[in-house]
Amino acid sequence: MLDATLKTQLKAYLDRITQPVELIASLDDGAKSQEMLGLLQDIAGLSERITLVRRDDDARKPSFAIVRAGTDHGVRFAGLPMGHEFNSLVLALLQVGGHPPRETPEVIEQVKALDGTYHFETYFSLSCQNCPDVVQALNLMSVLNPRIRHVAIDGALFQDEVEARKVMAVPSIFLNGEPFAQGRMSLAQILEKLDTGAARREAEKIAAKDAFDVLVVGGGPAGAAAAVYAARKGVRTGVVAERFGGQVLDTMSIENFISVPHTEGPKLAAALEQHTRDYGVDIMALQTAVALEPAAIPGGLARVKLASGATLQARTVILSTGARWRQMGVPGEAEYRNKGVAYCPHCDGPLFKGKRVAVIGGGNSGAEAAIDLAGIVAHVTLIEFDAALRADAVLQNKLRSLANVTIITSAQTTEVHGDGSKVVGLSYKDRNSGNLHRVDLDGIFVQIGLVPNTEWLKGTLALSPRGEIEIDARGQTSVPGVFAAGDATTVPYKQIVIALGEGAKAALSAFDHLIRTVPANLAAAA
Structure with missing residues (x-):
């Protein structure tokens, strides 16, 4: 599973483990389970302090827990934590194995002091650069506090769960079975949401x-x-x-x-x-x-x-x-944000595997998004307001070579349609004829530029x-x-x-x- 170079690098990290660790696997006969078994065997073979145990007792297969030997204290991954999540895997192994985390003593004590029972589930995608921050923060919390549990779930691998829970953006966090948050969050942000007195205490420190x-x-x-x-x-x-x-x-x-x-x-x-x-x-x-x-x-x-x-x-x-990110400002956009309306194709694209999506914007960002998504989804409709795309020629050439991409220019998006829980389509106006058209689809990726964060400065200094x-x-x-x-x-x-x-x-x-x-x-x- 791991090549020789990666094994050498990983072994150097695993040498820092000070306490015995068990990898407890729940597998079936599928191909992904065999991949996971190979990965876990490679990891266990790199350290005498790591033992692989197969129990097949978790409802999610393939999955595995990383626990401190003799306890049930640790973290769980449902899916293969490769891609952006490989660092999350390495950190979990180290932290469960006793290697001290890179956090301030104040933050560590704040995590340990959290009272109550917290069962977190995070849906991630392997191409999401925002997800590791959340996964690593919640993993660390579960290592530090025995009342906290965390499962990191590959949304692309567990599509039935994604559909049932209406997960349309990653990272998506559930706490005790209920939606908790979406998008990138740091450990401090999670703690601020759980520890209601944290914001007040920090404000007092800043004011002084x-x-x-x-x-x-x-x-x-x-x-x-x-x-x-x-x-x-x-x-x-x-x-x-x-x-x-x-x-x-x-x-x-x-x-x-x-x-x-x-x-x-x-x-x-x-x-x-x-x-x-x-x-x-x-x-x-x-x-x-x-x-x-x-x-x-x-x-x-x-x-x-x-x-x-x-x-x-x-x-x-x-x-x-x-x-x-600049928003379209059309009816339905705000209502269906993170329910089909998205702004990060790298993060959320895998959740739309085999579906039909639109990309709004024909600049470099829009073209790049459409090209990336075309390799994942069934079909991409790129909608550009101007009469021609504004992307670099090399991107336009690549875009036009893709069989599952449709380009519509001189088009103004007018409305996002949904069924109450998710996006089902959009409407646009042909700027030449004035006719309205509807496109049925499952996701909309908005790529139309940026807006400066300066509203709070109006009337204080000169703005353009x-x-x-x-x-x-x-x-x-x-x-x-x-x-x-x-x-x-x-x-x-x-x-x-x-x-x-x-x-x-x-x-x-x-x-x-x-x-x-x-x-x-x-x-x-x-």
Whole structure:
């Protein structure tokens, strides 16, 4: 099952196991069960502390549990945890085997202190880059707290369950049999939802913080670069963000990051966060900025108010709030989001195997999505508003070569249709004739660009007609002491490498502003 190179790498990790581990398999005669048996035999053969036991007593087959020997304490995978989930498998083996997790003592104690009984089930797909965060967080929780159980389920392998539970987006989390959450979630986000006092305690801690010299709002590439460049100047730097990594976390493959031929979004986001932490930057995650109050006097303190009720103060502010997927804004879209309306073809595509779907948007993102989906689903209908596709020629050529792809141009989507629980079709208007048409299908993947996350700044500083923060060549906004960088600004070409450079430039400009307005404070910090 595993090649020689992977076995060698895995053995090096498994040598860190300190306590005996059992792999308890539940298999049938199917091909996937035989694959799973081969995988488990390979793993057991790499460590004297790992034993394979076959019981065939779980309702889900193929599946296997990883438990600490002599206990029923551990995690379970229903399906083969390969692809993006292979790291989840390795971490589960290590953590069940006694290797300490990479979490703060405070978080570990918070997990252990959770009271009650929690039975989590997570549906994932092997091509989903968002799923491992959820699977790994819940696996760790089940290792730390014996009252918590977690099963990670490959939705593509257990289609009957997916249909019965109306799972149309991954990751989908169920708690004690009821829907709990959908989409990427960190351990901190899960704990915040379970521990109702956590948000209040965190808001109190944030409100008590001293003023920052540079406060970065947003944790994407621009925010990370700004924080690193500011911290290297020796000034007190903080980052407040809903999630560190921003849109990069939702990017499957990155092949234009100079000097790195290929990487994946979550991997790059983790590296950006670690680099930022290495400089001692105060990162405040799971926090949403809702208002900016500029400094009342030159060199004074600006205030950033958070949805939690806390307020942060800073001598300079760098806004790097990024952007989010643009929605169609048609009837039925919101109602059927994650019930057939999706925005990540890599994550949710496998759930539509053998079905009919549409892709909205004829740019590079839309073309790439249609090409990827064509290899999974029965048929793809690509709908483009303009008279011609806007994707690169090489993508258009590939798209037109696929027999199960239909391209419709000059078409305006007007409505998403559903049966109350899931998408069943869409309507579009022919922009040339004005005629309405309906397409029967099971899923709709929206790929029509981005919207800047700047609504909370209206009336505070200058925004473009598109809602982007207007900046000059130095990243300065219309408000002195407030700078901006990345996809939320008027800088053209929304690319990771450009956002990084803009973030660095904004930090250098903020430092220049500081030394000209509050030199005494800077001298003390240095």
